[in-house]
Amino acid sequence: xxATTTHDHxxxxxxxxxxxxxAVIGIGALIGTQSIPGSWYExxxxxxxxxxxxxxxxxxxxxxxxxxxxxxxxxxxxxxGTPMKLWYGQMxxxxxxxPVWFIGQMIWPAxxxxxxxxxxxxxxxxxxxxxxxxxxxxxxPYLAWVSFATLLNLSIGILN
Numbered sequence: 001x002x003a004t005t006t007h008d009h010x011x012x013x014x015x016x017x018x019x020x021x022x023a024v025i026g027i028g029a030l031i032g033t034q035s036i037p038g039s040w041y042e043x044x045x046x047x048x049x050x051x052x053x054x055x056x057x058x059x060x061x062x063x064x065x066x067x068x069x070x071x072x073x074x075x076x077x078x079x080x081g082t083p084m085k086l087w088y089g090q091m092x093x094x095x096x097x098x099p100v101w102f103i104g105q106m107i108w109p110a111x112x113x114x115x116x117x118x119x120x121x122x123x124x125x126x127x128x129x130x131x132x133x134x135x136x137x138x139x140x141p142y143l144a145w146v147s148f149a150t151l152l153n154l155s156i157g158i159l160n
Contacts, residue, residue: 024068035102045159070138090120107157
């Protein structure tokens with residue numbers, strides 16, 4: 001059991017959770033609105049499993065909520081511990097990917113970012129599995145989605 005459970009009901013803890021939610025969702029939404037798929041993306045050859053564009057917003061909103069809660073739990077447990085370092089790292093990589101892909105139109109550098117992001121997400125799950133199983137479990141759908149996105153990124157890179 002995580003030390004987070006001892007902080008779950010304090011006003012400070014709820015304020016920190018709100019900060020995590022606003023920061024993760026807010027920055028993600030800001031980046032998303034500034035790096036909208038345009039004619040460059042539309043013109044790329046895509047694999048048959050490429051999902052429609054409308055699916056990305058709802059999926060990322062849901063994942064950002066899970067990511068924020070996992071980050072909050074890890075922060076409340078140990079703000080400078082390994083889980084938080086992995087959390088910060090994956091978040092910076094997450095926020096970097098869209099501008100590199102959509103604005104920079106750099107398929108292979110975006111692929112490098114997403115591979116390192118995948119490793120950070122997997123690392124977060126692994127180091128938290130025995131510390132805070134809930135925080136680790138909250139990252140499992142994220143890892144699944146980023147695994148799919150990595151395959152999609154690679155496939156588009158190969159096709160183009």
